[in-house]
Amino acid sequence: MxxxxxxxxxxxxxxxxxxxxxxxxxxxxxxxxxxxxxxxxxxxxxxxxxxxxxxxxxxxxxxxxxxxxxxxxxxxxxxxxxxxxxxxxxxxxxxxxxxxxxxxxxxxxxxxxxxxxxxxxxxxxxxxxxxxxxxxVTLDIINEKTCSQCHSYERAAEIKEAMRLTERHITDIGAQLGKLKGKGIETEAQEKKLFSERNRYHRLFHDVDTGRVKAESAGINKELEKIDGWLTGFADTFYKRKLAGGIAVGSALLAALLFHLLMKTYE
Ligand code: HEC
Ligand code: HEC
Ligand code: HEC
Ligand code: HEC
Ligand code: HEC
Known part of the structure; x- marks a missing residue:
C-alpha cells in the first residue's frame, strides 16, 4: 500500500x-x-x-x-x-x-x-x-488488425470516423497558428485554447462510447470554429494593414518623386 x-x-x-x-x-x-x-x-x-x-x-x-x-x-x-x-x-x-x-x-x-x-x-x-x-498516439491505433481481434471492426470504424474530422481540424489550426507564430505574431491565447481542446479530444477515446464521442466532437468543433474565426479575422486585418502599408509607402515614393522633379525645375 x-x-x-x-x-x-x-x-x-x-x-x-x-x-x-x-x-x-x-x-x-x-x-x-x-x-x-x-x-x-x-x-x-x-x-x-x-x-x-x-x-x-x-x-x-x-x-x-x-x-x-x-x-x-x-x-x-x-x-x-x-x-x-x-x-x-x-x-x-x-x-x-x-x-x-x-x-x-x-x-x-x-x-x-x-x-x-x-x-x-x-x-x-x-x-x-x-x-x-x-x-x-494517432488515430492509426484504431485499425483492423488491432480492433477486429475480439469483435467486428464496424464498431471501431464508426468511432474512428467520428474522431477523424476533429483530428484534421485540430491539425489544420495548429499548422496555421504555427505559421503566424513563425512570423513573430502573438498567438499564445489561441494556442492555449487549441491545447485544451486537443486534450479534450484525445481523452475521448477510452470511454469507447460512440454516442458520447459524436456529441463531444460536435462541442469541440464548435470551440475550434472560434479559433478559425480568429484566424480569418486576423488574416483580414493583416491584409488591410498590408494594403494600408502599401498605400503609405506608395504615397511616400510619389511625394519623393514629385519633390525630386520640383527640385529639378528649380535647378
Ligand atoms: C545485474 C543484472 C540486472 C539488473 C541490474 C537488473 N535486472 Fe532485471 N532482470 C535481470 C535478469 C537476469 C532477469 C531474468 C530473471 C528471471 O527471469 O527470473 C530480470 C528480470 C526482470 C524483469 C522481469 C521480471 C518478471 O517478472 O518476469 C523486469 C521487469 C526487470 N528485470 C526490470 C528491472 C529493473 C526495473 C531494473 C532496475 C531497477 C533491473 N531489472 C535491474 C537482470 C538484471
Ligand atoms: C512513470 C510515469 C509513467 C508510467 C508508469 C507510464 N507512462 Fe505513459 N507517459 C508518461 C509521460 C511523462 C509521457 C509523455 C508526456 C506526454 O507527452 O504526454 C507518457 C506518454 C505516453 C503516451 C503517448 C501520449 C501522447 O500524447 O501521444 C502513451 C500512449 C502512453 N504514455 C501509454 C502508457 C502505457 C500503455 C503505460 C503502461 C504500460 C504507461 N504509459 C506508463 C509517463 C508514464
Ligand atoms: C511504460 C512502462 C514501462 C517501461 C518504461 C518499461 N516497461 Fe518493462 N514492462 C512493462 C509492462 C506493462 C510489462 C508487462 C506486459 C508485457 O509483457 O507486455 C513489462 C514487462 C517487462 C519484462 C518481462 C517481459 C516478458 O516477456 O516476460 C521485462 C524483462 C521488462 N519489462 C524489462 C524492462 C526494462 C529493462 C525496461 C527499461 C529499458 C522496461 N521494462 C521499461 C512496462 C514498462
Ligand atoms: C482483446 C479484445 C478486444 C480488442 C482488441 C478490442 N476490443 Fe472493443 N470490445 C471488447 C469487449 C470485450 C467489449 C465489450 C463487450 C461487447 O460489447 O462486445 C468491447 C466493446 C467495444 C465497443 C462498444 C462499447 C459500448 O459501450 O458499446 C467499441 C466501440 C469498441 N469495443 C471499440 C474498439 C476499438 C476501436 C478497438 C481497437 C482500438 C477495440 N475495440 C479493440 C474487446 C476488445
Ligand atoms: C482499445 C484500445 C485502447 C486501450 C485498451 C487503451 N487505449 Fe489509450 N488510446 C487508444 C487510442 C485509439 C488513443 C488515441 C486516439 C486519438 O486521440 O488519436 C489513445 C490515447 C491514449 C493516450 C494519449 C492521450 C492524450 O491525452 O494525449 C494515452 C496516454 C493512453 N491512450 C494511455 C492508455 C492507458 C494508460 C490505457 C490503459 C489504462 C489505455 N490507453 C488503454 C487506444 C487504447
Missing amino acids: INGVMMTLAGMLVIVITLGLSPSAAYAQAETVCIECHAAQTGRTGEPVRQWQTSIHAENGISCHNCHGGDPKDTPNAMSPARGFLGAPKEADIPAFCGQCHVGIKVEYLASAHGKALGRGGPTCVTCHGSHGIKR
Missing part, C-alpha cells in the same frame, strides 16, 4: 519534472543499472531495452524503474521488492500499472465496456499501445 502511494508520488514527480523542464536527450537516456544489465541480455529480458529506446517514454525520461520500480543505482538490490520493485505486471494489473501516471485515463478505461471486460477477454492498455515501444 505504502509502496503504491510512493510509486504514485514518484510517478507524479517524474511527470511534473518532465513536463516542466522538457529534459534533454542526455537526461532522457540516462544510464541506470537496469539498462546496463538488461541491454547485455538477449531474448525476453533484453528486447524491452531495444524497444524502449525509441519510445515516447524514453524521449520523456520515463525509464525502466519509473514503471517497474526498483533501485536504478544499486546493482545487487536493483530488483528487490524492498526497493519498490514491482516485477512485470500480470494482465489484470496492467491498467493500475500504467495508471501510476495516466490516472485519468485509467479511471475512464475502467468505467468503459473494455475496462469492465478486464480479465475476461477485454483489451488492456498494452493490447492497443504495446508495453515498451510505445509511440505518440
